[in-house]
Amino acid sequence: MPQSDLIDLHDITHGHRDDMNHDEVITRAAVIVPKSLDEENRSVNCVLTTEDPVRVYDWRSGKIVLETLVVAGCEFEDQTPLLRDHRQYDVEAILGSVTEHAAKSDELVGLVTFGDDLDDKAEAIWRRVKQGHLRRVSVGYDYTVNDYITITAGESQVIDGRTFKAPKDYDLRVVRRWRLREVSVVVIPADKRAQMRSDSGKQRGTLANDSQSSITEPTERQTTTPRNGSDTVNELLRFLRSHGLSSETTLADNAAAFAWAKSNLDKSHFKALHDLVAKHSIDGFVESDFPIPSRSTTTTPTTIPPNNDPNNGPSIEDGIRQERERQAAIRSLADEHPLVPQDVVQRCLDNGTSVADASTEFLKALRSTGADSVAPVPSGAPGGHVRGGITLQSLQAGLLARCGIEPDHVALRSPAAEGVFGKRGFELGWLRGAARSGQARDQVEAAFDAARNQQLAGGSFVRFCEALIELSGERASWNDDDILERAFSNGNFSALFGSVVHMMMVAGFAETPSTYQEFCRQKDVPDFRPNKEAYANGVGRLKKQGMNGGKAALLNIDDPTVAQVAAERYAGMLVVSDQVIINDSFDVVDTLPREIGVSARQIPGDLAWSLLLGNPNLSDGSPLFVDGTNYITDGAMTEDGLNSASTLLKNKKIGNKRIVVSESTLFHGTTLSMKAKKVITSTTSSDGTDNVMKNSYRRVEDNVIDLGCANPADEDKEIAGKPNTYFVNGEPKRSIVMAWRRGTNRGPVTRSGRLPVGEFGTAWDVLVDVGVAAATRTGIVRVDVAEV
Numbered sequence: 001m002p003q004s005d006l007i008d009l010h011d012i013t014h015g016h017r018d019d020m021n022h023d024e025v026i027t028r029a030a031v032i033v034p035k036s037l038d039e040e041n042r043s044v045n046c047v048l049t050t051e052d053p054v055r056v057y058d059w060r061s062g063k064i065v066l067e068t069l070v071v072a073g074c075e076f077e078d079q080t081p082l083l084r085d086h087r088q089y090d091v092e093a094i095l096g097s098v099t100e101h102a103a104k105s106d107e108l109v110g111l112v113t114f115g116d117d118l119d120d121k122a123e124a125i126w127r128r129v130k131q132g133h134l135r136r137v138s139v140g141y142d143y144t145v146n147d148y149i150t151i152t153a154g155e156s157q158v159i160d161g162r163t164f165k166a167p168k169d170y171d172l173r174v175v176r177r178w179r180l181r182e183v184s185v186v187v188i189p190a191d192k193r194a195q196m197r198s199d200s201g202k203q204r205g206t207l208a209n210d211s212q213s214s215i216t217e218p219t220e221r222q223t224t225t226p227r228n229g230s231d232t233v234n235e236l237l238r239f240l241r242s243h244g245l246s247s248e249t250t251l252a253d254n255a256a257a258f259a260w261a262k263s264n265l266d267k268s269h270f271k272a273l274h275d276l277v278a279k280h281s282i283d284g285f286v287e288s289d290f291p292i293p294s295r296s297t298t299t300t301p302t303t304i305p306p307n308n309d310p311n312n313g314p315s316i317e318d319g320i321r322q323e324r325e326r327q328a329a330i331r332s333l334a335d336e337h338p339l340v341p342q343d344v345v346q347r348c349l350d351n352g353t354s355v356a357d358a359s360t361e362f363l364k365a366l367r368s369t370g371a372d373s374v375a376p377v378p379s380g381a382p383g384g385h386v387r388g389g390i391t392l393q394s395l396q397a398g399l400l401a402r403c404g405i406e407p408d409h410v411a412l413r414s415p416a417a418e419g420v421f422g423k424r425g426f427e428l429g430w431l432r433g434a435a436r437s438g439q440a441r442d443q444v445e446a447a448f449d450a451a452r453n454q455q456l457a458g459g460s461f462v463r464f465c466e467a468l469i470e471l472s473g474e475r476a477s478w479n480d481d482d483i484l485e486r487a488f489s490n491g492n493f494s495a496l497f498g499s500v501v502h503m504m505m506v507a508g509f510a511e512t513p514s515t516y517q518e519f520c521r522q523k524d525v526p527d528f529r530p531n532k533e534a535y536a537n538g539v540g541r542l543k544k545q546g547m548n549g550g551k552a553a554l555l556n557i558d559d560p561t562v563a564q565v566a567a568e569r570y571a572g573m574l575v576v577s578d579q580v581i582i583n584d585s586f587d588v589v590d591t592l593p594r595e596i597g598v599s600a601r602q603i604p605g606d607l608a609w610s611l612l613l614g615n616p617n618l619s620d621g622s623p624l625f626v627d628g629t630n631y632i633t634d635g636a637m638t639e640d641g642l643n644s645a646s647t648l649l650k651n652k653k654i655g656n657k658r659i660v661v662s663e664s665t666l667f668h669g670t671t672l673s674m675k676a677k678k679v680i681t682s683t684t685s686s687d688g689t690d691n692v693m694k695n696s697y698r699r700v701e702d703n704v705i706d707l708g709c710a711n712p713a714d715e716d717k718e719i720a721g722k723p724n725t726y727f728v729n730g731e732p733k734r735s736i737v738m739a740w741r742r743g744t745n746r747g748p749v750t751r752s753g754r755l756p757v758g759e760f761g762t763a764w765d766v767l768v769d770v771g772v773a774a775a776t777r778t779g780i781v782r783v784d785v786a787e788v
Contacts, residue, residue, distance in 0.1 A: 142437030398456025416747025508597025669705030734779035741769035
């Protein structure tokens with residue numbers, strides 16, 4: 001049976017976004033041809049994607065456009081994750097990796113390598129690839145509104161020295177810069193020319209032979225119009241889903257789609273299906289399979305109104321068009337009301353809710369959460385706006401921009417930011433879109449664009465307070481004292497000033513470099529009580545049982561070391577007072593919170609390094625570092641010296657039982673920096689032989705080893721530096737355990753505080769709930785260098 005051109009319109013309607021991660025990473029698919037498969041190395045060369053056009057839904061214009069990814073503009077890391085079905089947040093979905101990326105002509109190619117013996121699901125997928133049953137991959141990517149140029153339908157434009165022409169039916173979006181995030185093994189492709197390569201090129205019978213020509217011709221590099229002959233059939237799957245087909249169901253070809261339609265659709269739709277069979281060649285079906293009834297049964301489908309005239313039955317094209325319009329209208333309504341919970345929006349989209357009913361559902365959701373407290377403006381600007389179209393989001397964006405936070409800032413991608421996004425009363429959840437793509441990212445950039453257009457970043461504190469008052473539907477007076485009093489009592493005060501102050505604290509936390517993550521095993525604990533962890537100095541061994549052995553033997557663990565680790569609290573305060581606003585002291589919003597964030601980042605690092613440099617006793621009464629066990633007192637920063645440390649790190653045996661530790665990280669200060677670089681990066685050793693230690697460790701430099709640090713747990717105790725010392729750490733991390741109180745996102749959190757008597761304003765206590773303990777000698781070695 002010929003290969004199908006069936007396209008999953010669910011992907012088309014959502015801009016090729018993964019079903020489980022809307023507005024995260026855009027995806028487009030490809031085809032695997034396993035002729036070049038290297039079974040021994042479990043790899044195959046692959047065309048990941050091409051410059052062929054793919055139809056996507058443009059949320060801003062509300063219409064379908066063609067999108068082409070300029071392969072020369074692709075940004076990628078040395079290794080891209082290979083996933084199953086775009087499950088971007090499931091570590092067990094990792095199948096392997098993609099390396100050796102290269103842009104060749106209008107194709108992005110790479111080497112797809114499947115992991116060895118990962119789990120049963122991964123092995124099952126690998127077997128399907130080997131046997132040729134599973135042939136498709138899909139790239140996950142993203143870009144911003146600044147990364148593409150849209151060409152109007154029928155027009156041409158020169159972009160980066162190349163001429164692109166949009167077909168007469170669609171606008172053309174030329175994406176000049178985009179980021180490859182992942183590659184997934186999938187079922188249904190969108191970019192049909194992308195495929196795993198065979199030795200002899202494209203194979204007969206694959207979708208590669210049936211695909212449309214490249215978006216650019218070899219000479220003029222112009223686009224070609226997509227084939228119209230199969231457009232209707234290509235969009236059938238989405239139509240069927242809107243009429244009852246499960247969204248989890250994937251139909252492999254058009255014949256299967258028509259079979260489902262014949263069994264499940266009401267006969268009132270047979271007119272459209274009859275016309276499709278007459279117009280297109282569908283294996284196994286003829287027009288008589290879909291007889292046009294003399295009298296149609298009245299139905300009320302989600303996207304197509306009932307029609308009893310068999311000669312004017314609803315077309316699939318009309319149904320698809322109406323479905324797109326319905327979804328676009330609901331999403332536009334959701335944009336106007338960003339406080340509507342996302343699950344309510346998604347439910348209205350999935351259940352075929354009309355726009356009028358969706359408006360009612362949105363209002364119910366807002367009232368149930370108390371989010372509709374801002375009265376609407378009867379005429380003119382909608383509720384929640386002030387003159388010039390300023391909204392709370394644009395005010396937040398303007399104040400953030402004034403403090404140096406733009407959509408691509410690292411703080412907006414920090415895990416610690418989640419504590420601010422989700423904080424009650426801050427209404428900052430829309431900023432989650434900064435780390436995403438698609439509509440969510442567009443919403444963030446639109447808020448910052450509005451702030452720039454209104455020049456909000458240049459506003460004074462008092463001007464921001466006036467805007468807060470106007471957001472509540474009131475008019476601000478000319479009296480500054482009255483403005484301040486009303487602003488502080490305004491429900492949006494914390495949403496503006498509080499949220500920005502907190503984000504600046506997160507910025508300081510995210511921007512500050514730290515190394516403790518490299519050697520600490522971090523965990524989340526429920527409270528401040530000591531959490532016991534048993535580390536075996538010995539190694540558990542299973543006892544041999546006879547063929548008829550009864551009860552299983554207990555694990556034999558010799559002399560366990562029991563460490564107690566507890567989260568402890570470190571606190572400060574953020575304050576915005578009336579004098580801050582009167583004096584227009586933006587340092588209180590920018591510099592001071594940022595410094596608190598820096599301090600918050602240093603606390604866990606100082607706690608961890610104070611243990612390594614201070615060499616405390618473990619629960620057995622002996623120090624963390626013991627000479628001959630995990631301590632070399634007269635070592636050297638040379639190939640031989642590092643090899644000795646590596647041997648001591650890895651060769652661990654208790655009795656007749658061994659443990660496994662692999663090389664990971666070399667830590668040193670500035671004093672040993674030059675020697676460490678030579679040992680790790682030099683090709684030859686000092687005697688001219690090959691340097692066997694080259695690239696054996698990841699090198700991390702931290703001046704805390706030279707300078708020492710304060711011990712946050714004991715402010716009166718200063719831990720001296722050890723400039724002639726280095727550490728080698730192994731995997732898995734065992735020696736140092738760091739405990740964060742659950743719910744803190746492993747960063748600073750806040751709670752409402754109390755200002756000193758006589759001060760007017762608002763304050764928040766800043767809390768860092770973290771503790772560190774030395775647990776075992778296994779997994780880390782300290783080396784004191786005799787001569788530098």
